[in-house]
Amino acid sequence: MKSEEDIITRIAWLYYQEKLTQKEIAEYVFLSRQKVQRLLERARDLEIIHFHVKHPYYNLLSLERELVKKYDLKDAVIVPTAATEVDWQRKSFAKACASYLERLVGKHEDAIIGFGWGNTTAYLGDFFEPPPVNAKIEIVSLIGNLMTNVVMNPYITAEKIAGKLNVPFYNIWAPAIAQSKERADVFKSEPWINEVLQIANKSNIIIISIGEVSESASLFKMGYLSDSDLERLIKKGAVGDILSRFFDAKGRLISDEVHERVISIPLDILEDKNNLVIAVSGGPNKFEAIHGAIKGGFINVLITDEGIAKKLIGE
Numbered sequence: 001m002k003s004e005e006d007i008i009t010r011i012a013w014l015y016y017q018e019k020l021t022q023k024e025i026a027e028y029v030f031l032s033r034q035k036v037q038r039l040l041e042r043a044r045d046l047e048i049i050h051f052h053v054k055h056p057y058y059n060l061l062s063l064e065r066e067l068v069k070k071y072d073l074k075d076a077v078i079v080p081t082a083a084t085e086v087d088w089q090r091k092s093f094a095k096a097c098a099s100y101l102e103r104l105v106g107k108h109e110d111a112i113i114g115f116g117w118g119n120t121t122a123y124l125g126d127f128f129e130p131p132p133v134n135a136k137i138e139i140v141s142l143i144g145n146l147m148t149n150v151v152m153n154p155y156i157t158a159e160k161i162a163g164k165l166n167v168p169f170y171n172i173w174a175p176a177i178a179q180s181k182e183r184a185d186v187f188k189s190e191p192w193i194n195e196v197l198q199i200a201n202k203s204n205i206i207i208i209s210i211g212e213v214s215e216s217a218s219l220f221k222m223g224y225l226s227d228s229d230l231e232r233l234i235k236k237g238a239v240g241d242i243l244s245r246f247f248d249a250k251g252r253l254i255s256d257e258v259h260e261r262v263i264s265i266p267l268d269i270l271e272d273k274n275n276l277v278i279a280v281s282g283g284p285n286k287f288e289a290i291h292g293a294i295k296g297g298f299i300n301v302l303i304t305d306e307g308i309a310k311k312l313i314g315e
Contacts, residue, residue: 005046007103011036012043013061028075030107063309067302070313074276074300078309089283089305094123097207097280097303104205104276105165106131111205114142114265115158116243117176118209119218120280125160137167140200142208143243143264144174144187170196174263176244177224181260188263200265204274208299210281211241212289219244229258240289242267242279242298249288251296270298277301282308 011029014020015036022040026033043049060078067076077100079092101124105111115121139162162169174193178184187193211217213233219225219241225233236254238246243264246254253259253267270277277298281290282305290308293299 005048006099008039008043008046009048010061010064011039012049015040016049018065030103060306060309063306063313066313067309071294073294073302076301076309077303079282079303079305086283090120091123091127093120093280093282093303093305095127097121097278098124098127098129100278100301100303101128101161101205101207102130105133105135105137108135108137108205110136112138112140112199112203113161113205113207114140114200114203115161116142116206116208116264117145117157118211118280120209120282121157121207124207124280125157125164128161128164130165133165133167137165138170138199139165139167140170140196140203141172142200142203142206143262144172144176170199172196172200172263175224176263177219177258178261178263181257184261184263193263197263197265201269203265203269204276206270206275206277208242208270208277208279210279210286210289210293210299212285213238213240213246214285216285217241225258232256233258239292240286242270242293247292247296247298249292249295251292251294251298253296267298273300275300278303280304284308287311 007029011025014025014028015022020028022033022036026036060080063078064076067073077096079096139158141158159169172193174187178187188197211219213230215230220230233246233256236256237248238254239249240247244262245259245267246256248254269275278301279293279299280303284307287308290302290304291312294302
């Protein structure tokens with residue numbers, strides 16, 4: 001019910017406050033014009049609207065629009081800051097992303113949906129409840145996923161979503177980061193891995209998380225990278241990573257040998273404006289990383305929390 005009220009409120013805001021047409025709204029929220037019209041009628045039935053939008057989180061909708069305008073994003077979804085417990089926040093982000101993805105698969109005729117990995121996206125499959133879909137959809141991992149922490153494995157998330165959609169799923173049976181460039185090259189040259197990487201390169205809906213550069217970050221906690229790696233990356237100005245590629249505060253990829261060992265799609269695919277690149281990330285420690293990712297043009301849809309959104313707008 002909450003997710004339905006959220007989308008109804010968003011549509012009501014865009015129609016009555018932003019003065020968008022029903023056709024413009026339909027394109028913006030990935031719904032049919034008829035569906036938008038029905039939801040506007042539902043907004044009146046639920047008394048979400050009178051002479052103004054009435055909703056406890058109405059201000060968040062305004063923040064979303066400000067974020068989109070300031071950073072030229074395609075969209076933004078802001079989760080209310082209601083608790084500081086990390087796992088609760090991650091589940092809230094995952095719920096918001098699941099609802100967003102449900103609307104996307106109902107709208108797109110053809111889509112290759114690529115998934116990265118992270119503590120937040122690990123919950124996505126649990127909350128994803130798609131509508132009946134007739135479109136041609138394929139699901140693929142964007143990065144190797146032979147890892148010690150099975151919970152974070154993109155294979156599990158992507159497989160769950162593919163199962164719920166009853167569509168093909170392609171997995172990269174390799175580590176995210178090999179021990180050397182030579183080993184990474186061997187993995188990527190294997191036909192069954194190379195073929196999946198080629199499919200992943202064609203992803204037009206991409207769902208990723210953004211990591212910070214600290215000893216508490218997943219890459220370091222899981223042992224993919226060492227303390228000396230962390231120290232070296234910080235000295236080079238790294239503030240965040242996407243798909244295990246590190247960038248600085250201005251969104252510039254840093255030069256480091258780690259990148260030669262990564263088994264994933266190249267980040268220039270994220271920069272293709274034809275693709276929808278959805279980043280699910282939040283929390284006070286993620287601001288620099290999120291800001292850098294936006295500056296670098298690596299993402300065009302941001303799902304984050306109210307605190308990060310306000311700080312981004314204040315920059």
